[in-house]
Amino acid sequence: xxxxxxxxxxxxxxxxxxxxxxxxxxxxxxxxxxxxxxxxxxxxxxxxxxxxxxxxxxxxxxxxxxxxxxxxxxxxxxxxxxxxxxxxxxxxxxxxxxxxxxxxxxxxxxxxxxxxxxxxxxxxxxxxxxxxxxxxxxxxxxxxxxxxxxxxxxxxxxxxxxxxxxxxxxxxxxxxxxxxxxxxxxxxxxxxxxxxxxxxxxxxxxxxxxxxxxxxxxxxxxxxxxxxxxxxxxxxxxxxxxxxxxxxxxxxxxxxxxxxxxxx
Numbered sequence: 001x002x003x004x005x006x007x008x009x010x011x012x013x014x015x016x017x018x019x020x021x022x023x024x025x026x027x028x029x030x031x032x033x034x035x036x037x038x039x040x041x042x043x044x045x046x047x048x049x050x051x052x053x054x055x056x057x058x059x060x061x062x063x064x065x066x067x068x069x070x071x072x073x074x075x076x077x078x079x080x081x082x083x084x085x086x087x088x089x090x091x092x093x094x095x096x097x098x099x100x101x102x103x104x105x106x107x108x109x110x111x112x113x114x115x116x117x118x119x120x121x122x123x124x125x126x127x128x129x130x131x132x133x134x135x136x137x138x139x140x141x142x143x144x145x146x147x148x149x150x151x152x153x154x155x156x157x158x159x160x161x162x163x164x165x166x167x168x169x170x171x172x173x174x175x176x177x178x179x180x181x182x183x184x185x186x187x188x189x190x191x192x193x194x195x196x197x198x199x200x201x202x203x204x205x206x207x208x209x210x211x212x213x214x215x216x217x218x219x220x221x222x223x224x225x226x227x228x229x230x231x232x233x234x235x236x237x238x239x240x241x242x243x244x245x246x247x248x249x250x251x252x253x254x255x256x257x258x259x260x261x262x263x264x
Contacts, residue, residue: 003031004137005239006119010085010112012101018043018051019089019097025051029247035102054088054098059117061085063107085113087120090183119236121183121226128248130216131165131174132156132208136246142261143249156207165213175215176206178241183224184233194220197234201241 003015014032016039018025024042045051053060065082085108089097099120101108128134133144133155145153180198198218203209210216220237254260 003029003243006099006101006116007031009115009119010101010108011104011106013103014101016100016102017089017097018100020045020051020055020095025097050084050086050100051098054086055095057088057090057095059085059087059113061108061110061113083108085116087113087116089120118226118228118232119239121224121236128176128206128245128252129174130176130206130209131211131214132206134245134249135205135207137242142246143252159208174211174213175217176202176209176245177216178202178218178244180218180220180237180241182220182222182233182237183226184222184228185225186220186222186230186233190230190233191220191222193230193234194222194237197237198241201238202245205242205245 003017006012006015012032014030014035016027016030016035018027020026021042023045025045025048027038027041027043030036030039043051045055049062050060061084063083065080081102083104084100084102086098086100088095089099099116101112101116133141133152136142141152141154145155145158147153178198178201180194182194186194195218198220199216202216202218206216218241249261251262252260253262
């Protein structure tokens with residue numbers, strides 16, 4: 001969701017999230033027609049100007065095409081990055097990666113860079129072992145209870161028709177934990193709103209959520225001083241939490257005979 005918002009707000013053709021892995025930047029997720037070509041790539045830090053900039057804490061902005069023979073950037077040769085803005089993903093321990101948008105007809109501006117910085121500042125972590133089905137942004141089931149003959153059961157419809165949990169679902173060991181961190185200035189009351197926004201995101205992506213066999217909870221925290229309206233912070237928190245829940249599922253490995261989307 002954060003990638004889709006970045007594309008829509010900035011009018012870019014592609015977007016990506018990458019995290020540092022040693023001396024490489026690993027492209028974890030992409031959005032856009034051509035961006036899928038770089039998903040999963042490990043880009044050497046010494047061969048990417050954008051990665052070097054964000055790891056020093058700076059937002060990188062470029063509106064000129066750099067020929068591949070000048071800077072060997074695998075993303076540039078695959079997708080032909082003509083224009084780019086990359087904002088650092090910061091934690092209290094330093095920069096861990098970057099949020100990137102690339103290519104559009106008009107040049108990127110300093111105002112665009114500030115918008116991307118704000119999007120990158122909303123971080124969320126989700127640990128998902130939900131009782132309910134986990135949905136993508138279009139409402140399709142990504143993970144959930146399965147029928148014996150294959151396919152998803154449709155937990156909400158099954159329960160509404162009087163169905164009862166069986167097998168491992170009887171045990172009260174399901175939960176989804178979400179932590180939302182922001183660099184926006186927020187007091188205790190404002191953080192309560194951020195946590196409620198995270199719960200809203202959870203209810204949209206896990207159906208049903210907060211059942212009698214779940215231990216769902218959302219934490220919100222801030223150590224920041226960046227001015228922002230409560231509505232802005234809460235909406236960005238929803239976006240970050242939804243993305244975190246989806247990523248937790250699509251990267252999960254299967255176990256005990258149950259397949260995971262991250263097995264491939």
